[in-house]
Amino acid sequence: ETGVTQTPRHLVMGMTNKKSLKCEQHLGHNAMYWYKQSAKKPLELMFVYSLEERVENNSVPSRFSPECPNSSHLFLHLHTLQPEDSALYLCASSSGLAGYNEQFFGPGTRLTVL
Protein backbone atom coordinates (compact mmCIF):
# COMPACT_ATOMS: atom_id res chain seq x y z
CA GLU A 1 0.00 0.00 0.00
CA THR A 2 1.20 3.48 -0.77
CA GLY A 3 -0.01 6.96 0.10
CA VAL A 4 -3.01 7.45 2.34
CA THR A 5 -5.65 4.74 2.66
CA GLN A 6 -9.06 4.93 4.29
CA THR A 7 -11.48 2.21 5.33
CA PRO A 8 -14.28 1.62 4.86
CA ARG A 9 -14.94 3.45 1.59
CA HIS A 10 -18.69 3.45 2.23
CA LEU A 11 -20.59 3.26 5.52
CA VAL A 12 -24.30 3.33 6.28
CA MET A 13 -25.28 3.59 9.93
CA GLY A 14 -28.27 4.31 12.08
CA MET A 15 -28.33 7.14 14.57
CA THR A 16 -27.83 4.78 17.51
CA ASN A 17 -24.90 2.87 16.04
CA LYS A 18 -21.23 3.18 16.96
CA LYS A 19 -18.70 2.87 14.17
CA SER A 20 -15.12 3.91 13.44
CA LEU A 21 -13.36 5.26 10.38
CA LYS A 22 -9.74 4.30 9.85
CA CYS A 23 -6.95 6.15 8.09
CA GLU A 24 -3.43 4.92 7.48
CA GLN A 25 -0.55 6.76 5.86
CA HIS A 26 2.53 5.06 4.42
CA LEU A 27 4.50 8.25 3.79
CA GLY A 28 6.42 8.65 7.04
CA HIS A 29 4.51 11.84 7.82
CA ASN A 30 4.12 13.37 11.27
CA ALA A 31 0.83 15.27 10.90
CA MET A 32 -2.63 13.88 10.13
CA TYR A 33 -5.97 15.56 9.53
CA TRP A 34 -9.69 14.80 9.37
CA TYR A 35 -11.89 16.84 7.03
CA LYS A 36 -15.63 16.77 6.38
CA GLN A 37 -16.84 17.38 2.83
CA SER A 38 -20.56 18.10 2.46
CA ALA A 39 -22.41 18.99 -0.71
CA LYS A 40 -22.47 22.73 -1.45
CA LYS A 41 -20.14 23.57 1.47
CA PRO A 42 -16.40 24.19 1.69
CA LEU A 43 -14.14 21.54 3.09
CA GLU A 44 -14.29 21.68 6.88
CA LEU A 45 -11.20 20.89 8.92
CA MET A 46 -12.25 18.82 11.92
CA PHE A 47 -9.11 17.68 13.72
CA VAL A 48 -5.34 17.94 13.39
CA TYR A 49 -2.76 15.69 15.00
CA SER A 50 0.95 16.37 15.03
CA LEU A 51 3.27 13.70 16.40
CA GLU A 52 0.22 11.92 17.81
CA GLU A 53 -0.88 14.97 19.80
CA ARG A 54 -4.12 16.75 18.95
CA VAL A 55 -3.27 20.34 18.05
CA GLU A 56 -6.55 21.46 16.53
CA ASN A 57 -10.18 20.76 17.31
CA ASN A 58 -12.48 22.99 15.33
CA SER A 59 -15.59 23.02 17.51
CA VAL A 60 -16.57 19.55 16.39
CA PRO A 61 -19.49 17.92 18.27
CA SER A 62 -18.49 15.33 20.84
CA ARG A 63 -20.27 12.60 18.87
CA PHE A 64 -17.08 12.62 16.76
CA SER A 65 -14.08 11.35 18.70
CA PRO A 66 -10.63 11.14 17.08
CA GLU A 67 -7.81 8.85 18.09
CA CYS A 68 -4.20 8.82 16.91
CA PRO A 69 -2.37 5.82 18.42
CA ASN A 70 0.78 6.42 16.34
CA SER A 71 1.96 8.68 13.56
CA SER A 72 0.75 6.28 10.84
CA HIS A 73 -2.81 5.71 12.01
CA LEU A 74 -5.78 7.95 12.66
CA PHE A 75 -9.28 6.95 13.66
CA LEU A 76 -12.57 8.78 13.86
CA HIS A 77 -14.99 7.15 16.28
CA LEU A 78 -18.66 7.87 15.62
CA HIS A 79 -21.63 7.53 17.95
CA THR A 80 -25.21 8.80 18.01
CA LEU A 81 -24.78 10.67 14.76
CA GLN A 82 -27.42 12.80 13.07
CA PRO A 83 -28.57 12.64 9.44
CA GLU A 84 -26.82 15.98 8.78
CA ASP A 85 -23.53 14.23 9.55
CA SER A 86 -23.85 12.36 6.27
CA ALA A 87 -20.87 13.45 4.18
CA LEU A 88 -17.54 12.39 2.70
CA TYR A 89 -14.90 12.20 5.43
CA LEU A 90 -11.39 12.76 4.16
CA CYS A 91 -8.15 11.98 5.89
CA ALA A 92 -4.90 13.71 4.97
CA SER A 93 -1.29 13.73 6.12
CA SER A 94 1.69 16.04 5.78
CA SER A 95 5.34 15.80 6.68
CA GLY A 96 5.16 18.31 9.52
CA LEU A 97 8.46 19.80 8.42
CA ALA A 98 8.71 23.55 7.97
CA GLY A 99 8.31 24.51 4.32
CA TYR A 100 6.86 21.14 3.28
CA ASN A 101 3.20 21.98 3.62
CA GLU A 102 1.59 19.81 0.95
CA GLN A 103 -1.17 17.58 2.30
CA PHE A 104 -1.79 14.15 0.82
CA PHE A 105 -5.38 12.96 0.89
CA GLY A 106 -6.99 9.57 1.09
CA PRO A 107 -9.97 8.59 -1.07
CA GLY A 108 -12.47 9.28 1.70
CA THR A 109 -15.25 7.40 3.46
CA ARG A 110 -18.76 8.14 2.19
CA LEU A 111 -20.92 8.12 5.34
CA THR A 112 -24.70 7.94 5.28
CA VAL A 113 -26.61 8.32 8.56
CA LEU A 114 -30.17 7.05 8.45
Add this chain to the structure above:
Amino acid sequence: GNSVTQMEGPVTLSEEAFLTINCTYTATGYPSLFWYVQYPGEGLQLLLKATKADDKGSNKGFEATYRKETTSFHLEKGSVQVSDSAVYFCALSDDGRGGSEKLVFGKGTKLTVNP
Protein backbone atom coordinates in the same frame (compact mmCIF):
# COMPACT_ATOMS: atom_id res chain seq x y z
CA GLY B 1 -8.89 35.32 9.31
CA ASN B 2 -7.43 33.91 6.12
CA SER B 3 -9.84 33.06 3.36
CA VAL B 4 -10.06 31.91 -0.25
CA THR B 5 -12.66 32.92 -2.81
CA GLN B 6 -12.94 31.06 -6.09
CA MET B 7 -15.37 31.41 -8.94
CA GLU B 8 -18.66 29.62 -8.56
CA GLY B 9 -19.31 26.78 -10.92
CA PRO B 10 -20.24 24.75 -12.63
CA VAL B 11 -18.09 25.44 -15.66
CA THR B 12 -18.84 23.56 -18.88
CA LEU B 13 -16.42 23.67 -21.80
CA SER B 14 -15.86 21.88 -25.05
CA GLU B 15 -12.70 19.87 -25.56
CA GLU B 16 -9.66 22.00 -26.51
CA ALA B 17 -11.21 25.18 -25.05
CA PHE B 18 -9.22 27.56 -22.85
CA LEU B 19 -9.85 27.30 -19.12
CA THR B 20 -9.59 29.94 -16.42
CA ILE B 21 -10.78 29.42 -12.86
CA ASN B 22 -10.37 32.54 -10.75
CA CYS B 23 -9.08 32.43 -7.19
CA THR B 24 -8.39 35.32 -4.84
CA TYR B 25 -7.26 35.17 -1.26
CA THR B 26 -7.06 37.16 1.94
CA ALA B 27 -4.15 36.39 4.20
CA THR B 28 -1.73 37.84 6.68
CA GLY B 29 1.88 36.97 6.12
CA TYR B 30 3.10 34.99 3.14
CA PRO B 31 1.09 31.82 2.66
CA SER B 32 1.76 29.13 0.09
CA LEU B 33 -0.97 28.71 -2.51
CA PHE B 34 -2.31 25.48 -3.97
CA TRP B 35 -4.68 24.05 -6.50
CA TYR B 36 -6.11 20.65 -5.66
CA VAL B 37 -8.23 18.50 -7.98
CA GLN B 38 -10.87 15.95 -7.01
CA TYR B 39 -11.92 13.41 -9.63
CA PRO B 40 -15.29 11.66 -9.18
CA GLY B 41 -15.25 9.18 -6.31
CA GLU B 42 -11.75 10.11 -5.18
CA GLY B 43 -9.99 12.25 -2.61
CA LEU B 44 -8.15 15.46 -3.35
CA GLN B 45 -4.86 15.44 -5.25
CA LEU B 46 -2.36 18.28 -5.36
CA LEU B 47 -2.33 19.73 -8.87
CA LEU B 48 0.21 22.52 -8.40
CA LYS B 49 1.59 24.91 -5.82
CA ALA B 50 3.48 28.19 -5.45
CA THR B 51 5.30 29.23 -2.32
CA LYS B 52 6.15 32.89 -2.92
CA ALA B 53 5.14 35.92 -4.94
CA ASP B 54 5.63 35.64 -8.73
CA ASP B 55 6.18 31.88 -8.52
CA LYS B 56 4.40 29.92 -11.25
CA GLY B 57 3.16 26.45 -10.45
CA SER B 58 2.55 24.09 -13.35
CA ASN B 59 1.51 20.49 -13.90
CA LYS B 60 -0.30 18.50 -16.61
CA GLY B 61 -0.71 21.63 -18.75
CA PHE B 62 -2.25 23.63 -15.90
CA GLU B 63 -0.58 26.82 -14.66
CA ALA B 64 -1.15 29.37 -11.92
CA THR B 65 0.94 32.38 -10.90
CA TYR B 66 1.14 33.74 -7.35
CA ARG B 67 0.18 37.43 -7.74
CA LYS B 68 0.70 39.27 -4.48
CA GLU B 69 -0.33 42.65 -5.88
CA THR B 70 -3.77 41.34 -6.84
CA THR B 71 -3.89 38.57 -4.18
CA SER B 72 -4.78 36.08 -6.88
CA PHE B 73 -3.83 32.58 -8.01
CA HIS B 74 -5.92 31.93 -11.11
CA LEU B 75 -5.79 28.48 -12.69
CA GLU B 76 -5.38 28.26 -16.48
CA LYS B 77 -5.06 25.59 -19.13
CA GLY B 78 -4.74 26.27 -22.81
CA SER B 79 -6.59 23.22 -24.12
CA VAL B 80 -8.79 21.13 -21.82
CA GLN B 81 -9.56 17.45 -22.29
CA VAL B 82 -12.54 15.35 -21.26
CA SER B 83 -10.31 13.73 -18.63
CA ASP B 84 -9.91 17.14 -16.91
CA SER B 85 -13.54 16.97 -15.77
CA ALA B 86 -13.32 17.24 -11.98
CA VAL B 87 -13.77 19.63 -9.08
CA TYR B 88 -10.93 22.12 -8.57
CA PHE B 89 -10.10 23.64 -5.19
CA CYS B 90 -7.93 26.67 -4.52
CA ALA B 91 -6.27 26.68 -1.10
CA LEU B 92 -3.74 28.54 1.00
CA SER B 93 -1.57 27.39 3.85
CA ASP B 94 -2.15 28.80 7.26
CA ASP B 95 0.45 28.17 9.92
CA GLY B 96 -0.75 25.37 12.11
CA ARG B 97 0.54 24.47 15.52
CA GLY B 98 3.06 21.86 16.49
CA GLY B 99 4.47 21.32 13.01
CA SER B 100 1.13 20.88 11.28
CA GLU B 101 -0.12 23.02 8.43
CA LYS B 102 -3.70 24.13 8.08
CA LEU B 103 -5.10 24.53 4.60
CA VAL B 104 -7.91 26.99 3.96
CA PHE B 105 -9.95 25.88 0.94
CA GLY B 106 -12.24 27.63 -1.47
CA LYS B 107 -15.65 26.11 -2.15
CA GLY B 108 -14.53 24.29 -5.28
CA THR B 109 -15.38 24.72 -8.95
CA LYS B 110 -16.84 21.83 -10.89
CA LEU B 111 -15.52 21.56 -14.44
CA THR B 112 -17.20 19.45 -17.11
CA VAL B 113 -15.50 19.06 -20.47
CA ASN B 114 -17.61 17.74 -23.32
CA PRO B 115 -16.17 15.93 -26.35
